[in-house]
Amino acid sequence: MAPTKVLDPENINENIKNLVYAVRGELYIRASELQKEGKKIIFTNVGNPHALGQKPLTFPRQVMALCQAPFLIDDPNVDLLFPADAIARAKLYLSYTSGGLGAYSDSRGLPGIRQEVCDFLLQRDGYPSDPDLIFLTDGASKGVMQLLNIIVRDKKDGILCPIPQYPLYSATIELVGGTLVPYYLNEENNWGLDIKDLRQQVAAARNKGINVRALVFINPGNPTGQCLSESNLRDLIEFCHNENILMLADEVYQQNIYQDERPFLSAKKVLMDLGLPYSKEVELVSFHTVSKGYWGECGQRGGYFELTNIHPKAVDELYKVASISLSPNVPGQIFVGLMVNPPKPNDISYPRYLQESKSILESLRRRAHIMTDGFNSCRNITCNFTEGAMYSFPKVKLPPAAVAAAKAAGKAPDVFYCIKLLEATGISTVPGSGFGQKEGTFHLRTTILPSEEDMPEVMQMFKKFNDEFMSAYEGDLLTNNHHL
């Protein structure tokens, strides 16, 4: 008999076994299987715009092509395929590197790009930034993982996360061996942040001996789509200051805003506006990415974080850890540069850039409405408007018979519902339990990314499925409704 394997499931790192990442969990794996069998799947489980037909912006891709193939710049025919401002920009970015895109950069990223990020932050917030406190990363997720890894020492270290939350946080906290301390967003108040609940959760966690060390907030919200107001942010900062809690500001959806009352405000700006002692004392890490906005360049894996009021020795330690994997991918760094420094009004490529980015953003806004309205027209479903980000997170009131059927099938009720939806329609969503939800409530998350053209059909398929599902599990009542 062969001995037990080293990587026998009994013998692997428990943190890895325990962690759950629902966005690519059971539903995604089932969807991939069905796709292999030939079923048409609409992948709305993850915010992956290009996979659903969104076209990349042209200018950044021109610059990137030239950076990858710098010999084109010297080709006499280059002007036939590339505008002059793309050529100039490629030359600039190549001058930031030592050896082009094939050379490792500094482990925090190319200094020239980090300076562009600082210029962008100054323009956005009105406050200066230090390039040595900007770390470029392979997407924002990698940065979040680096931060949680340095903050968490053991199971007694607690990280406050909104519920519902993006499971990057719950999964990574489990991976690094910490404890997630939940605070609940208020669905009745459009997923608003409730400082009173936050205060209670911190007190309760501390009573249990948890060191509450950091707070995650996502603005605009994922999966909830809410946009925080200035006063919300101020309260949050004051709270964290009083309680000596480090703030992790997930601001990857800062360009995805679908209402005009609350434009995006960065935590950094609100913190600096508050002045002393906050502006010098509150530890803040802010994350951004090229994967969202009207860019949607997920596959390029570009992002950054900015450190504010972080102890210089901790900055050194973060630098040291980043250096183990040598450098973030350099093409992704260039995309960060392009995102923070897009074409300007007098540039040749500006009109096209403006037209492309505006049309994506305006369409997303319309789709946010179509989807919210569509869900709210469905039986037993209520849905807050997607004020920002890329998701709709409707609440599904599941009939007791459906809950019982799920139990019999050994599934959580929302998982049961989402699998039925997938099998009936090909729409691949993520059950609310993957994000956390109040006991006894059930949700699902879907992106608002199916193309505007496809959206009516997607919502119709959904409605038809939901009607039949509710009919099947609400018995007589249903039969009556059905014949109305």
Next chain:
Amino acid sequence: MAPTKVLDPENINENIKNLVYAVRGELYIRASELQKEGKKIIFTNVGNPHALGQKPLTFPRQVMALCQAPFLIDDPNVDLLFPADAIARAKLYLSYTSGGLGAYSDSRGLPGIRQEVCDFLLQRDGYPSDPDLIFLTDGASKGVMQLLNIIVRDKKDGILCPIPQYPLYSATIELVGGTLVPYYLNEENNWGLDIKDLRQQVAAARNKGINVRALVFINPGNPTGQCLSESNLRDLIEFCHNENILMLADEVYQQNIYQDERPFLSAKKVLMDLGLPYSKEVELVSFHTVSKGYWGECGQRGGYFELTNIHPKAVDELYKVASISLSPNVPGQIFVGLMVNPPKPNDISYPRYLQESKSILESLRRRAHIMTDGFNSCRNITCNFTEGAMYSFPKVKLPPAAVAAAKAAGKAPDVFYCIKLLEATGISTVPGSGFGQKEGTFHLRTTILPSEEDMPEVMQMFKKFNDEFMSAYEGDLLTNNHHL
């Protein structure tokens, strides 16, 4: 008084504080400072070929430019700038994606590229591979980190590492909270692997209550450059089988071979050749990258690992962890495809590809000789030939007065020597203590990557510095030699 910060150095994850990554450690940081002050620095601390002037291969960059800017493919002038086989290849790779390079791929990477890796492995080794057991990664380092993370449960879990070793291993083992169990390569025997020493180290570690779970080996060696023979590899596999130890095969330098007696043999091939029970029982993970070879595409961050005889549930867990950061960067994946499937003899781009890759490899071979010979002509220095990989790892016999001076300066003797070298010449190396070395011996690691043209001058600067250093610390004896 402000309260202690959350990220006060006292309060951060101890594993992170304890880890050391010398390749970008004290020497690198000092070199970066000197560079900022205007000094010309020759960065030989890290295998980063393009940063020292190596040109990228043309064909892969053409394909990548087209993949990044697919609209060029439809441009009537595309043929003026791109050969037909690059266009065809770009179309093929785009067909592997769902939405081009801007879409997240599967968390293991694009299935089409994983199939190309399997085709390459079949051709290289003569044995089939399964695309679901190939994981594409952001460079090989990220893969190594994923594996060590799942293997190590706590401080009692031991990982065998060669000494000297590439500090990715020591740093990551510290990061994930395990214990490094050293085994010593034999410098007198051209850095050969000594199974007897290995056996003793395992026994000693087990006596101390360490669960020895995995063995790292690097072939060709980093920093040592040795190439393992088939019988070496067979012994190693049998040993791991008998001791129930998982094998981590770092084979990133498989294309970098500078002698003809021992061509590269993969651990997978030797394992399969051994037949039963080994071929079905030994747990093996093999790593490869686009950063080395004649590619040197470090900044693109592309790599893969192959799992052999790993428990299917452990494979699932690795997939789950990979999914937290969604997908490796897609351009890096395409580079992996290009590396494993380069132009073939009848392709338009073949002659150029052949000429470029051959000239890089032949020059590296000549540089390996120039460097070894150069070091061996220096006073108090002996150096094994670089049979493979990209490094030279000479032993420096430091005079007692130099060791005393280092002590007085609060530095390890080899660090002291390397800093003096850096300050005198601008040559940025890594002290042997960063890799591990036998007590009382001192080494440094330098890459063989300075251009062939620059190499004589680099070696001359080194020799001059070393002469003066030895003169200064060997007193009279020295003065005599100096005047010979």
